Amino acid sequence: MWKNLPKCINCGESYQVPQLTCPKCKGLISVPPISGPSSNDIRLSSMWSLHAFLPNFSKPISLVEGNTPLLPITNIEYYRNLSLKLEFRNPTGSFRDRACSLIVSDAVQKKTNKVIGASTGSFSISLAAYAAKAKLNSVNVVPQNLELSKIEQIKVYGGSVVEKGESIEEAINHSLLMKKNRETYYVSPENNLLTIEGQKTIGLELALQKDKLDSILVPRGSGSLIYSIYRGFEDAISSGWVDKYPKIYAISLEKTKVAHLAESLEVKKVFLLDEVKKIIKNTKGEEIEIDAESMLDEALELAKYEGLFIEPASASVLVAAKSLIKEKKITAESSVAILSGSGLNTLNVYAARLRGKKKVVWGLSENSTTKFEILNLIAGKKADYGYSIWLSLGKNQSLQSIYQHLTELEEKGLIVPSETEVKRKHYELTNKGLETLDNMRNLIDFL
Ligand SMILES: [Zn+2]
CATH class of the missing domain: 3.40.50.1100 (Rossmann fold)
Structure with a gap:
């Protein structure tokens, strides 16, 4: 399939498999420069217009x-x-599509029925989409706490998501354990020369x-x-x-x-x-x-x-x-x-910045998100009265609106005043408040 056979730049050994690291000497494997047609003969309509390379x-x-x-x-x-x-x-939505077009074409040629990938997200979204087009199953190992918008896109394309490890290195290590099956095409952007x-x-x-x-x-x-x-x-x-x-x-x-x-x-x-x-x-x-x-x-x-x-x-x-x-x-x-x-x-990331929140909880209104943040602050003993809560939330909304939220939480029986100074009402969570917070935490992952 190669125009020029890939070679280890260190020991000179040639390889057919599209690997990036030489199994013999750990050197980098590279395709020697390809001389293609004159630039006048190329009409760009997609990456494949460059098929000569x-x-x-x-x-x-x-x-x-x-x-x-x-x-x-x-x-x-x-x-x-x-x-x-x-x-x-x-x-x-990323340059990884150029890589995944080749990688999934290779997986099809090798008659595999499943691709396993590990990446920080964009590569996995792309792999899932190209696998869908090729009618292959895809499994994507990503680090924990990856952007929700990335994870959901992988799922939309029918890819399954495995969240493992704190970093991409840990995710890759986990995916390596999964590649034992011969029917599977294993890929990370860092191990495949087609990338x-x-x-x-x-x-x-x-x-x-x-x-x-x-x-x-x-x-x-x-x-x-x-x-x-x-x-x-x-x-x-x-x-x-x-x-x-x-x-x-x-x-x-x-x-x-x-x-x-x-x-x-x-x-x-x-x-x-x-x-x-x-x-x-x-x-x-x-x-x-x-x-x-x-x-x-x-x-x-x-x-x-x-x-x-x-x-x-x-x-x-x-x-x-x-x-x-x-x-x-x-x-x-x-x-x-x-x-x-x-x-x-x-x-x-953008939604959080625009709304002045640490993290956006999709499906919750902005007001409910604020109430959830307030319950968290009081439960964690980080702030327990209006002004201190307002400061802890970064002064992104009016002090008045924080008092309004506290009144509503009290009316719902989720918080009660613990002590009242002359001008300051301290709060604690009721049993109902603790239960509600627990339930919400179970439903959503909150930092
Ligand atoms: Zn080598």
């Missing part, structure tokens, strides 16, 4: 992925004219889409996206489409700031770290660390002023672009920022 499959599984547009920023002053590569326009070969089409498309391209800004994560884009340029150079690599900027989060805003950027072990370092050095790029909190604001600005709704992790490249343009290290006109995923995949 992709493995052959008897029955390719496609939802029309790739060929994502480049759109320049027009309204935000800081980075006006910066081109954005809209990877969230892919079928399930890289699918995602490299971003690099090939960029070589066709942008004439003067000096710099690309890419979220780092495990390094897979950066390495893939570089692989795309290897093929583009080998085919004579362009004569040099653009500078590649790898954007990651400051180490101390793990904010659970962007699971995909919060990897403990950077699988392709050595490769990323080499690429940055080869292309004269740079590694940039940004503050996680600023991503959400940046993403909201982009939605408000440019009409583009992306996930917080994707906004990391915009935060970096701002400083790189300011320091005159890049020019907006000749740079591209990769927007890797859709805001719809992290809807809860």
